[in-house]
Structure formats: C-alpha cells, structure tokens
Amino acid sequence: MQQTNIPMVDLKVQYLKLKREIDQAVSSVLDSGRFILGPQGEVFEEEIADFLGAKHTIGVASGTDALHLALVAAGIGPGDEVITTPFTFIATAEAIAYVGATPVFADIDSRTFNIDPQCVKRAITGQTRAVLPVHLFGQPAEITALRRLCEEHNLLLVEDCAQSCGAAYGKGMTGTWGDLGCFSFFPSKNLGCYGDGGLVCTNRDDLAATLRMLRHHGSSLPYHHSMLGYNSRLDEIQAAVLRVKLKYLDEFNRRRRENAHYYSLGLKDLDVAVPSENPSGIHIYNIYTILTADRQRLQEALTEAGIASAIYYPIPVHHQDFFRQFATGKSFPVSEQVSKQVLSLPLYPELTFEQIDRVVEVVGGALN
Numbered sequence: 001m002q003q004t005n006i007p008m009v010d011l012k013v014q015y016l017k018l019k020r021e022i023d024q025a026v027s028s029v030l031d032s033g034r035f036i037l038g039p040q041g042e043v044f045e046e047e048i049a050d051f052l053g054a055k056h057t058i059g060v061a062s063g064t065d066a067l068h069l070a071l072v073a074a075g076i077g078p079g080d081e082v083i084t085t086p087f088t089f090i091a092t093a094e095a096i097a098y099v100g101a102t103p104v105f106a107d108i109d110s111r112t113f114n115i116d117p118q119c120v121k122r123a124i125t126g127q128t129r130a131v132l133p134v135h136l137f138g139q140p141a142e143i144t145a146l147r148r149l150c151e152e153h154n155l156l157l158v159e160d161c162a163q164s165c166g167a168a169y170g171k172g173m174t175g176t177w178g179d180l181g182c183f184s185f186f187p188s189k190n191l192g193c194y195g196d197g198g199l200v201c202t203n204r205d206d207l208a209a210t211l212r213m214l215r216h217h218g219s220s221l222p223y224h225h226s227m228l229g230y231n232s233r234l235d236e237i238q239a240a241v242l243r244v245k246l247k248y249l250d251e252f253n254r255r256r257r258e259n260a261h262y263y264s265l266g267l268k269d270l271d272v273a274v275p276s277e278n279p280s281g282i283h284i285y286n287i288y289t290i291l292t293a294d295r296q297r298l299q300e301a302l303t304e305a306g307i308a309s310a311i312y313y314p315i316p317v318h319h320q321d322f323f324r325q326f327a328t329g330k331s332f333p334v335s336e337q338v339s340k341q342v343l344s345l346p347l348y349p350e351l352t353f354e355q356i357d358r359v360v361e362v363v364g365g366a367l368n
C-alpha cells in the first residue's frame with residue numbers, strides 16, 4: 001500500500017509557518033536575561049485574560065499544576081469530595097488526589113463524551129466541595145447546567161480546559177463559567193508552547209492572589225513566605241512563544257473545525273459514529289474522535305497506510321490501578337463502553353483536505 005505518513009499532529013509545519021516571529025520572540029528573551037516571572041509572562045497574562053474575558057490569569061508550569069494549585073487555592077483537602085469524569089486524561093483525577101481529597105466519578109454522555117449533569121447530581125453528598133468537569137477533546141461540557149447545580153448546592157466549579165483553549169459555550173469562553181479555569185500549553189494542545197506550561201483563570205480576587213503566591217513558594221514579597229507554596233511558574237521563553245501563537249489561535253481553531261467537518265462529511269456513510277456537537281457550544285477539536293466497533297481492524301489498516309491513530313482513552317480513570325480505590329463496587333457503563341470503541345484520527349490546523357481524503361479512503365477500505 002502507498003505510504004503517506006500522516007501524523008496525529010505536526011508541530012513542525014506550524015513552526016515553519018511562524019518561524020520568523022517565534023525565533024525573534026525567543027531570541028529577545030535570551031537577550032533580555034530574564035527567564036522567570038518577567039515582562040513576557042506579565043504581558044501574556046494580560047493578553048490571554050483579554051482573549052478569555054477573565055479578570056485574572058496566573059501562568060503556571062503545566063496544566064497539571066494549574067489543576068493542582070487551583071484546588072489548593074480553593075482550600076480543598078482531606079475529607080472533601082470532588083466530582084469528576086472517569087473518561088479523561090489522568091491529570092484531572094491526579095490533581096484531586098494530590099490535595100488529599102477524594103475523587104468521586106460521575107458518568108458521561110455517550111454522544112459528547114462529557115460529564116453528564118444528571119450523573120453529577122446523583123453523586124453529590126454532604127462531603128462534596130467541588131465539581132471538576134473536563135471540556136473533552138475541545139468540546140464544551142454542559143457548563144450552564146453544571147453551574148446551576150453548583151450554585152444550588154454551594155459547590156465550587158473548577159473547569160479542566162486543557163483541551164479547550166478558545167472554545168466557547170453560549171457567550172462565555174470555557175474557563176470563565178466556573179470559579180477557576182485550568183489550561184495546559186503542552187505542545188499538542190490548541191495553544192501549545194515548546195515545553196510545559198499552564199494557566200489558571202478566575203474572576204475572584206482572593207483566589208487570584210493566593211494562586212500568585214502558591215506558584216512562587218508562597219511568597220508575594222521577596223523572601224517572605226506566608227504559606228506553603230510551590231515552584232510552578234510559566235517561564236519567559238514559553239510566554240514569548242505563547243504571545244506569538246495566541247494571535248493565531250482563533251484561526252487555528254477555525255481550521256481545526258473546518259477539518260473536523262470535512263472528516264465528518266467524508267465518514268458519514270461509513271459504519272462509524274462521527275463526533276456530535278453540542279449546539280450551545282463551539283467545539284474546537286483538540287482531538288477528532290470517532291466510535292467504531294472495528295477499532296483494531298481500522299487501526300491496523302491506518303498503520304499499514306502510514307497514517308497515525310490513537311486511543312484517547314483506552315482505560316477509564318476508575319480502572320487505573322491507583323484510582324480503583326475510589327470506585328470500589330461502582331461502574332460507569334458509558335465510560336467503560338466508549339473506551340472500547342473510541343479511535344482518534346489525525347487532526348491539526350495545517351492538515352489538508354487531501355490528507356483527510358486519504359484517511360477517509362483507508363477507513364472506508366478497512367470497513368468493507
């Protein structure tokens with residue numbers, strides 16, 4: 001079979017397009033001699049606050065740290081329960097365990113793969129302190145229903161926006177509906193840097209002030225440490241890269257949506273389920289995921305044709321060794337079912353329609 005070599009993401013083509021601007025941004029940081037907590041980080045925080053429509057933004061060292069520090073700032077700890085989805089990347093649940101709280105899982109909607117507000121409602125107990133939904137694959141979760149539930153039960157709403165930077169639900173960006181929004185700038189995310197990076201946004205002054213101290217050893221005045229803090233800053237080189245890429249984020253996300261829609265058109269008559277979009281939200285397709293009963297056959301055919309594919313995620317969180325203890329005797333049938341059938345196909349802004357045609361052709365051939 002003809003070798004085409006289509007990767008899941010191609011960070012090199014994007015770099016080559018922006019090379020002049022990125023190289024200049026990076027070398028200006030090298031020239032400045034300031035690498036941690038400097039002007040690039042400050043200006044990036046302002047620019048992304050504008051983009052999101054958030055009052056405060058606090059750059060941190062990764063998306064995992066954004067989630068962890070958000071929960072620390074919110075005062076969540078041992079004895080508290082945090083409701084989240086079992087169908088996500090492990091970091092969402094890890095953050096809950098880091099602060100000593102108990103992750104309580106609530107099942108997902110089979111069409112959007114996002115946490116089901118009805119299941120969240122049933123999981124609320126007297127110990128529940130927060131709900132932590134994920135906007136999975138770039139599709140906003142049912143955030144207004146979740147917010148209403150949180151208001152009714154006096155719970156914090158913390159959003160995992162690692163895959164949804166630039167996605168909106170109604171009039172608000174993901175991250176701005178809750179008390180705290182947590183972002184990742186891991187290279188393959190919609191807004192990615194060239195290393196690790198993350199950010200927390202909030203409209204609450206108290207949480208923002210605490211987060212600024214937490215990321216910097218509990219300090220707001222040099223060598224005065226008023227709380228137990230961490231070393232978790234977004235560095236100047238990453239901030240300078242992100243300032244360049246933020247200008248193009250809407251365009252990147254538009255291209256991702258066009259590519260996703262082109263895939264869905266091509267796949268619509270085949271025996272696979274294409275992603276369904278929540279009409280209240282703008283899905284920005286960090287990942288393009290279909291459901292298929294023939295996953296192994298499809299993956300083999302794609303591999304043979306030089307086309308990458310991936311399984312996000314093959315094992316739900318409550319079946320992971322460390323997290324089983326939080327779900328004894330419980331099952332989450334939708335998460336368990338979709339984890340057996342999901343298959344993610346290559347998708348990035350620079351992917352061409354010709355490449356998508358080729359992927360669709362191979363998928364169609366394998367299903368015949």
Ligand SMILES: *Cc1c(COP(=O)(O)O)cnc(C)c1O
Nearest residue numbers: 062063064089091092162184186
């Ligand atoms: C990527 C990701 C994270 C973690 O982000 P890092 O920057 O890699 O630490 C958390 N949650 C979800 C859903 C993710 O996809």
